[in-house]
Amino acid sequence: MSHVLHRAARAKPPTAVRAQGLVIEDKEGRRYLDASGGAAVSCLGHGHPRVVEAVRHQAGTLAFAHTGFFTSEPAEQLADLLIGQAPAGIDQVYFTCGGSESVEAALKLARQYFVETGQPQRRHFIARRQSYHGNTLGALAVGGNMWRREPYAPLLMEAHHVAPCFAYRFKEEAESEEAYGARLADELEAKIRELGPETVAAFVAETVVGATAGAVPPVAGYFRRVREVCDRHGVLLILDEVMSGMGRTGTLHACEQEGIAPDIMTIAKGLGAGYQPIGAVLFSRRIMEALLAGSGAFMHGHTYNGHPVACAAGVAVLETLREENLLENVRAMGELMQSRLDARLGQNPHVGDIRGRGLFRAVELVADRESKACFDPALKLNARIKAEAMQRGLMVYPMGGTVDGRQGDHVLLAPPFIVGPSDVETIVERLGEAVEAAL
Numbered sequence: 229m230s231h232v233l234h235r236a237a238r239a240k241p242p243t244a245v246r247a248q249g250l251v252i253e254d255k256e257g258r259r260y261l262d263a264s265g266g267a268a269v270s271c272l273g274h275g276h277p278r279v280v281e282a283v284r285h286q287a288g289t290l291a292f293a294h295t296g297f298f299t300s301e302p303a304e305q306l307a308d309l310l311i312g313q314a315p316a317g318i319d320q321v322y323f324t325c326g327g328s329e330s331v332e333a334a335l336k337l338a339r340q341y342f343v344e345t346g347q348p349q350r351r352h353f354i355a356r357r358q359s360y361h362g363n364t365l366g367a368l369a370v371g372g373n374m375w376r377r378e379p380y381a382p383l384l385m386e387a388h389h390v391a392p393c394f395a396y397r398f399k400e401e402a403e404s405e406e407a408y409g410a411r412l413a414d415e416l417e418a419k420i421r422e423l424g425p426e427t428v429a430a431f432v433a434e435t436v437v438g439a440t441a442g443a444v445p446p447v448a449g450y451f452r453r454v455r456e457v458c459d460r461h462g463v464l465l466i467l468d469e470v471m472s473g474m475g476r477t478g479t480l481h482a483c484e485q486e487g488i489a490p491d492i493m494t495i496a497k498g499l500g501a502g503y504q505p506i507g508a509v510l511f512s513r514r515i516m517e518a519l520l521a522g523s524g525a526f527m528h529g530h531t532y533n534g535h536p537v538a539c540a541a542g543v544a545v546l547e548t549l550r551e552e553n554l555l556e557n558v559r560a561m562g563e564l565m566q567s568r569l570d571a572r573l574g575q576n577p578h579v580g581d582i583r584g585r586g587l588f589r590a591v592e593l594v595a596d597r598e599s600k601a602c603f604d605p606a607l608k609l610n611a612r613i614k615a616e617a618m619q620r621g622l623m624v625y626p627m628g629g630t631v632d633g634r635q636g637d638h639v640l641l642a643p644p645f646i647v648g649p650s651d652v653e654t655i656v657e658r659l660g661e662a663v664e665a666a667l
């Protein structure tokens with residue numbers, strides 16, 4: 229019996245002992261091709277010498293200096309690199325240790341902005357159903373993953389939810405993408421009006437939805453309309469790019485493809501690429517100016533914010549992305565993966581949709597293709613696919629379809645950005661076999 233509380237409390241998973249490139253090896257010598265980057269984390273693959281050396285060097289030079297006393301060179305350098313490539317208007321960084329922490333900090337930053345600017349009545353957060361923003365209480369409250377929320381519901385702050393932008397499931401057949409995006413933006417505006425625009429702090433959304441719905445990109449124009457609605461009512465736009473950011477969709481930030489900039493953006497996962505736990509909140513000058521003119525401090529903080537070793541890893545990751553021209557590979561291999569998935573699984577009567585952007589792809593499985601009816605969650609199809617894939621030496625990220633009874637099981641693929649064409653072939657073939665064996 230293990231003393232570790234594992235994710236599945238009754239089962240101890242294999243013990244990972246080493247990893248290199250795309251492959252993780254366990255204690256029994258079994259090798260697993262990492263086609264999910266864990267959960268969209270390992271964007272450079274494993275054992276990248278440049279990041280390993282940066283971590284080693286920083287740990288031996290300055291491992292820790294509390295941010296209540298000092299800043300550090302890696303923190304300053306990483307912030308400069310991030311701001312140099314940030315969406316328009318974004319020019320400040322607050323470091324965290326991961327995605328949920330970034331979302332918590334983003335919610336508090338939005339709230340504090342309104343307190344500092346004499347609008348303390350702005351307290352409402354609006355987010356979307358079929359979303360995931362993390363497992364801490366604030367992040368869970370804005371998240372729309374009912375299964376994760378349910379046990380903690382009495383502890384969660386009030387948050388409001390509108391429809392996600394999920395064309396495969398919710399766009400009417402006769403509706404154009406533009407009309408669908410406009411309908412959703414209208415729904416958001418109606419919710420803001422219902423709550424009272426002067427009471428709404430922020431709208432929170434994943435730019436491309438990750439874990440809960442499976443690599444769901446927005447329809448064209450949706451976020452431009454959302455941006456307009458937020459601006460009309462003085463509501464901040466918080467984009468959660470913890471999973472979809474840091475190059476995963478083919479541009480450094482997924483929102484670049486939407487032609488808009490948020491007021492606040494959360495990143496994590498790919499920032500440390502699994503070499504260190506690190507996240508960040510990127511935010512606008514306007515918010516910084518409010519802090520500077522007001523209390524002069526963000527009333528928040530954790531012991532390990534801006535950890536020098538984590539920031540050094542982040543610097544090495546960003547430099548590697550640029551120098552190895554990896555985003556180009558993300559775009560090319562993403563297109564190849566989509567076409568190989570279409571060819572291998574597109575005719576399967578239980579494959580409802582294959583979608584995504586860059587190296588962020590998902591296959592949605594349905595009991596009936598015509599009606600898009602979901603499998604009974606009791607079948608635990610997602611767990612069976614995961615097990616079948618692991619048996620074939622493949623790591624993918626399947627999730628169950630439990631939200632609103634209107635969302636199928638899906639398998640998320642988020643391989644490292646270093647994959648080549650033959651890796652894509654192997655991933656798709658093993659996934660095809662695993663899905664067929666599980667169905």
Ligand code: PLP
Nearest residue numbers: 326327328360361362438470471
């Ligand atoms: N936000 C999004 C969009 C995520 O996908 C996740 C994790 O999957 C989180 C936040 C939470 O990140 P973490 O697990 O690092 O706390």
